Amino acid sequence: MFAEVLPLLSKALGETVYMVVVSMVIASAIGVPLGVLLHTTAKGQILENIFINQTVGSFVNAIRSIPFIILMVAIIPLTRFLVGSAIGTTAAIVPLVIASIPFIGRQVETSLKEVPAGLVEAAQSMGATPFQIISRVLLPEAMPGIVSQLTTVIIALVGESAMAGAIGGGGLGDLAIRYGYQRFRPEVMLATVVVLIVLVQLVQFIGNTIAKRLDKR
Amino acid sequence: MIKLIGIEKVYDSPSGKVHALKGIELEIARGEIYGIIGLSGAGKSTLVRCINMLERPTAGKVIVDGQDMTTLTESELRQARKSIGMIFQHFNLLSSATVYDNIAFPLKLSGTGAADIEKKVRPLLELVGLSDKANQYPSQLSGGQKQRVGIARALANDPKILLCDEATSALDPQTTKSILALIKDINKKLSLTVVVITHEMQVIKDICDKVAVISNGVIAERGSVLDVFTNPKHDITKEFISVLLSNDLPAAFRGNEISQDRTPDSYLLLRLIFLGDRADDPVLAKMIRACKGVECTMLFGNLDEIHGVPFGRFIVGLSGEDAAINNALNFLGGEEVRVEVIGYVRRSSTATE
Numbered sequence: 001m002f003a004e005v006l007p008l009l010s011k012a013l014g015e016t017v018y019m020v021v022v023s024m025v026i027a028s029a030i031g032v033p034l035g036v037l038l039h040t041t042a043k044g045q046i047l048e049n050i051f052i053n054q055t056v057g058s059f060v061n062a063i064r065s066i067p068f069i070i071l072m073v074a075i076i077p078l079t080r081f082l083v084g085s086a087i088g089t090t091a092a093i094v095p096l097v098i099a100s101i102p103f104i105g106r107q108v109e110t111s112l113k114e115v116p117a118g119l120v121e122a123a124q125s126m127g128a129t130p131f132q133i134i135s136r137v138l139l140p141e142a143m144p145g146i147v148s149q150l151t152t153v154i155i156a157l158v159g160e161s162a163m164a165g166a167i168g169g170g171g172l173g174d175l176a177i178r179y180g181y182q183r184f185r186p187e188v189m190l191a192t193v194v195v196l197i198v199l200v201q202l203v204q205f206i207g208n209t210i211a212k213r214l215d216k217r
Numbered sequence: 218m219i220k221l222i223g224i225e226k227v228y229d230s231p232s233g234k235v236h237a238l239k240g241i242e243l244e245i246a247r248g249e250i251y252g253i254i255g256l257s258g259a260g261k262s263t264l265v266r267c268i269n270m271l272e273r274p275t276a277g278k279v280i281v282d283g284q285d286m287t288t289l290t291e292s293e294l295r296q297a298r299k300s301i302g303m304i305f306q307h308f309n310l311l312s313s314a315t316v317y318d319n320i321a322f323p324l325k326l327s328g329t330g331a332a333d334i335e336k337k338v339r340p341l342l343e344l345v346g347l348s349d350k351a352n353q354y355p356s357q358l359s360g361g362q363k364q365r366v367g368i369a370r371a372l373a374n375d376p377k378i379l380l381c382d383e384a385t386s387a388l389d390p391q392t393t394k395s396i397l398a399l400i401k402d403i404n405k406k407l408s409l410t411v412v413v414i415t416h417e418m419q420v421i422k423d424i425c426d427k428v429a430v431i432s433n434g435v436i437a438e439r440g441s442v443l444d445v446f447t448n449p450k451h452d453i454t455k456e457f458i459s460v461l462l463s464n465d466l467p468a469a470f471r472g473n474e475i476s477q478d479r480t481p482d483s484y485l486l487l488r489l490i491f492l493g494d495r496a497d498d499p500v501l502a503k504m505i506r507a508c509k510g511v512e513c514t515m516l517f518g519n520l521d522e523i524h525g526v527p528f529g530r531f532i533v534g535l536s537g538e539d540a541a542i543n544n545a546l547n548f549l550g551g552e553e554v555r556v557e558v559i560g561y562v563r564r565s566s567t568a569t570e
Contacts, residue, residue, distance in 0.1 A: 122309035125269055125302075126323040126374070127295035136325070140313045216354040217312045 005188055012175040013195055015089050019161045019171060023093050024154055027100035032146070034060070034101060035108025036134055046120060046130045060102040068099050068160045072167060092169030096160055104153050111145030112138050144215035151207025155200050162196075172196055218378065218410045219245040219268060224277035226263050226434075237263045238274070239434040245427075247377075250404055250411040252425035252442070254457055257416060260434040265380050265414045269301045270294055282377060299327065302371030306383035308363040310355040310370075317342070317351040320369045327374070341369040345399065361392035368399060372407070379403070381413045385420060397424045418457045422446065422523060430454045443523045447492055448555075466562070467516045467532060475560040484514065484534030485542055486559040489549070491529035500552050501533065507548050510541035532559075 038060070040046050041053040066074070072095040076086045079094040115138055123137045139146070162173020172192050180189025226238040237260045245251045255261040266272035267279055270286050279286040281301065289297060310319050320341055321334045329337070342348045345365035355363055364384060371379055381400065385393040401424045404411050413425055421428050421442060429439040430453055437451040446462075449455045455464070465471060470486065479485075491498070505513055517532035535542050549556045 116307070116309070118305055118307055118309040119311065121271060122303070122305060123322075123326075124271060125298060125380075126326055126370075127298040128326050129295065132326055136322070137311065141311060143313065214313070217356050 005191055008175060008179065008188070009172075009191055009195060012170060012172045012192070013199075015170040015174075016158065016161050016172045016199070019089060019092055019096060019164060019169065020154060020157045023096035023100060023157055023161075024150075026093070027097045027104055027153075028150065030097075031101045031104025032108050034105035035112065036138070038105055038109040039112040039138070040130070040134065044117075046124075046133055060105055063098065063102045064106070066099075068095070069163050069166060071095050071099055072163065076167075087168035089164070089169050089171070092161065092164035092167055092171075095167075096157060096164070099160060100153055100157060103156065104150065107149035107153060108142075108146055111142040111149055114145055115141045144211045144217075147207060147211040147214060151204060151211070154203050154207070158196065158200060158203070172199075218247040218249075218282060219243070219412070220278075220280040221264075221267065222278040222280070224264070224267055224279070225275045226260070226267065226272060227275045237434055238267070241277070241431075241434075241436060243429060243436065243439075245410060245412060247410055248404070248408045249427060250401070250413060250425045252413045252415065252421040252428040253431055254415055254418065254421055254428060255431035256453075259431045261414045261416075261431050262382055264431065265382055265412060268378070268380060268412065269298050269303060299323070299374045300376050301378045301380060302374065302376035303380040303382065304364065304367040304371050304384045306386050308355070308360075308367045308387075310363055310366055312355055315352050315354055316347060316358070316366050319355065319366050320373055322370060323373045337373060338369075341372055344372070344403070345369045359392070360388050361396060364388065364392075364396050365399065368396075368403070372403065376409070378410045378412065381411065381415075383414055383416070386415065386417070393420070394423070400424060418461050422461065426524075430457065443492075443526055443528075446523055447490060447528060462519070462521070462530065466559070469564050470516070470534075470562045473562050473565060475562050477560050479539065480561050480563065483561040483563045484536050486516070486562050487533050487535065487549070488557040488559055489529075489531045489533060490555040490557070491527075491531075491553075492555070493526050497527070498553070500549070500554050503552075504545055504548050508541055508545040511535055511537040511545045513545075534562075534564075 034056070037056060038053065041049040043050060063071070072092075075095055075098060079091050080086045082094055083090050085091050119137055119141060120133055123133050128136070161169070161171050162176070164171055165174025165177055172195060176189050176192040179185045180192060221241050221243040224238050224241040228235040228237055241264060253261050253264060263272050267274045268281065270279070274287065277287070281297065284297060286294065286297060311322065314322065317338055320338045324334045324337060339348075342351055345368055347362060347365055347369070350358065350362065355366065358366065367384070379400070384400075385396050388396060397420060400411060403409055413420060415421065425442050427440065428442050428445050430437045430445070430451060432453045438445060438449070438454045445454060446458060449458050466486065476483070491500070501513060505511065512535065514534040514536070515531065516534050518529070519531075520527060520529045522528060535545055546556070546558070
């Protein structure tokens with residue numbers, strides 16, 4: 001029995017890790033700058049621009065208010081345009097990225113808010129440009145928080161990727177539903193849940209360790 | 218070095234416009250340590266931020282080293298700021314960077330190479346006495362050490378001016394002394410112009426050459442520290458000074474009615490202020506010899522020093538016939554001592570209390 005489940009399990013794990021890692025990389029590349037934009041254009045900040053701040057903010061809120069399963073289906077035309085197909089593991093990455101960008105943006109914004117205003121003022125008094133303030137003050141000082149927040153995003157992605165089965169994305173969630181639930185194989189269900197728990201624990205542990213090492217406060 | 222002309226600052230707040238600075242005129246000479254003292258909310262922090270344009274004045278001119286800061290473009294302003302160092306009450310060090318990297322920070326902003334940074338940072342570490350802490354993080358330092366890092370960082374760009382915004386307010390008295398000594402030391406060594414913002418008169422007395430007292434957005438009083446200390450004019454100044462130099466009457470007289478007319482069994486209390494070389498003149502002894510029939514009781518005495526100038530404050534009680542007392546007052550009026558007549562006060566009998 002175990003010999004039969006193992007290949008299924010490892011394939012599903014591979015798909016989940018693929019979806020999470022690729023989504024996370026792309027979403028962070030857009031989401032972190034988005035968080036910086038949200039923070040620095042807010043009132044009293046170095047690039048204060050209320051119009052941009054509120055426009056981007058409402059857009060972020062709008063996407064965040066759509067449940068993932070609905071978002072996934074709603075953006076099928078976009079997915080098809082971007083990856084050429086609306087089904088499969090790679091296709092699942094598109095909605096995962098779109099759902100994660102605003103999430104990361106808000107999380108990064110929260111971390112940046114924690115940086116004392118005095119530090120920014122000190123950098124300004126030394127003649128730092130806004131870009132230098134972002135790259136040399138805000139991001140390094142907020143880094144422990146950002147790492148913790150991104151860990152949370154990864155774990156949320158593991159959960160969301162489980163829904164990717166709905167569009168043929170595969171992964172651990174899909175395995176649990178198809179074998180464990182629809183084919184009445186509780187042992188597959190159990191094995192999947194154990195793998196998910198171990199995966200999430202591992203992600204959290206690594207995230208905590210990095211955040212702690214970065215934190216010199 | 219620094220000239221503020223007609224500085225106005227108006228803030229918009231939810232409860233309406235706040236007029237933080239109302240036409241400030243101030244001139245600070247090269248190499249001077251200039252103190253600005255005021256209560257919280259008086260506008261002193263806003264004023265010091267106008268010097269490096271962290272706060273842009275609503276009206277007025279800020280001339281620093283011949284350059285009008287209010288007319289500079291953003292990039293010119295960033296350049297100008299590099300010659301104005303600033304230290305803060307809460308130090309504002311990067312928690313994620315070591316002591317060395319914090320001091321190197323302004324140099325990195327200018328794109329200085331690692332070798333040149335090393336040449337600059339090592340002597341600064343030496344200057345502030347933290348050579349052995351170079352690789353530690355700010356969280357591992359005491360408050361005084363953090364401020365030393367702040368000072369070294371402020372000096373990294375070889376500034377002409379150092380702005381100190383409540384730099385010792387978060388420190389204990391002993392650490393304050395050592396930080397002030399360091400500021401004074403670098404002022405001398407580097408002939409740096411220093412602007413000190415504080416709410417503590419002790420700081421002014423310890424290191425400043427000149428002082429401006431700011432209250433409700435205007436400068437209430439200004440002058441050399443010695444003048445302001447020995448002859449304060451404005452109530453707010455007197456209040457600041459009274460923290461250091463008590464104006465209370467001696468315990469036996471405190472709380473008793475003060476009368477300008479003679480009452481039985483009372484002393485005429487005088488406050489005498491001696492200044493400079495005259496502080497050790499035997500004025501009272503001469504008075505007693507010259508004015509027969511007057512009794513003089515020493516009730517309080519204190520001899521202090523401001524920038525090496527002796528400064529004595531005494532309270533004496535005179536008793537005797539009216540004529541003798543008037544005679545004594547006339548005599549003191551002719552001596553180099555400032556006399557302030559407090560009035561006739563009865564001495565409480567400590568035995569009955």
